[in-house]
Amino acid sequence: MNILSLVAYAVIASFTPGPNNIISMTHAGKxxxxxxxxxxxxxxxxxxxxxxxxxxxxxxxxxxxPVITPALNVLGCIYMLYLAFKIMRSTSHASEAEENPKHTYSFWFGFTLQLINPKVILYGLTAMSVFVLPHTQSHQLLLLYSLLLTLIGISANLTWAFGGSLFQPFLLKYERPFNIIMGILLICTAISMIK
Structure with a gap:
């Protein structure tokens, strides 16, 4: 398995703006x-x-x-390309998270948000089908990779929260260049997995 490709995909998918990151940043900023x-x-x-x-x-x-495995790889690649272009074209989402600034974001709110967050669901399906299962079907390794992907995702939330508490105006000002760079890196990751 090319662990670097998995980690690159996970970092890019986790650190780009999404509901969890934006809520973490704006809540910490306030x-x-x-x-x-x-x-x-x-x-x-x-x-x-x-x-x-x-x-x-x-x-x-x-x-x-087993016939579906190559199709899952292609779908995963297409999703990653779609995500890359969507990220590159996106505009600020901070206003969505600021609509209710007094809201207390609890454990259960975060847990429930994950269960309905399409970005996280597609992130998990893509990472597992493209990077993990073609190389191992071990239950222990599935748990290990689930933990790895979760840790990367949570490090993104913590980073956005920390950044929000320190640099929210700066991050919002340069969100567009950040999104373009992340989109290009995601395209490179998608291309590397179909070689």
Whole structure:
């Protein structure tokens, strides 16, 4: 397995703007870094659950319908290219997270948000089907990779929260160049997996 490609995909998918990152940043910017911990711990629990479910869902498909594996790789690549172009064209999402600035973002809010967050669900399905299952079907390794993907995702939330508490105006000012760079890196990752 090319672990560097998996990690590159995970970092790019995790650190680009999404509901969890934007909420973490704006909440920390308004109420402090520590106030995001309950929300981020809920996001972590939900992310781990989704990564494990994605791994086992893909494992069932891989074991019982082996013909579908190449199709999953192609779909994963197409999704990554779509995500790259969407990221590169996106505008600021901070206003969405600021609509209710007094809201307390709890553990359960973070957990529930993960269960309905298409970015995280597709992130898990793509990472498992493209990078993990073609190389291993071990239950222990599925759990290990689920933990790795969750840790990368949570490090992104913590980074955005920390950045929000320190540099929110700066990050919002340069969001567009950041998105373009992340999109280009995601395109490179997608291309590397179809070689």
């Amino acid at each position: 109420q402090g870094f520590r106030s995001t911990f309950p929300f981020i711990s809920g996001v972590a629990a939900g992310c781990l659950l989704i990564m494990m479910m994605s791994g086992y869902f893909n494992l069932v498909l891989h074991e019982y319908i």
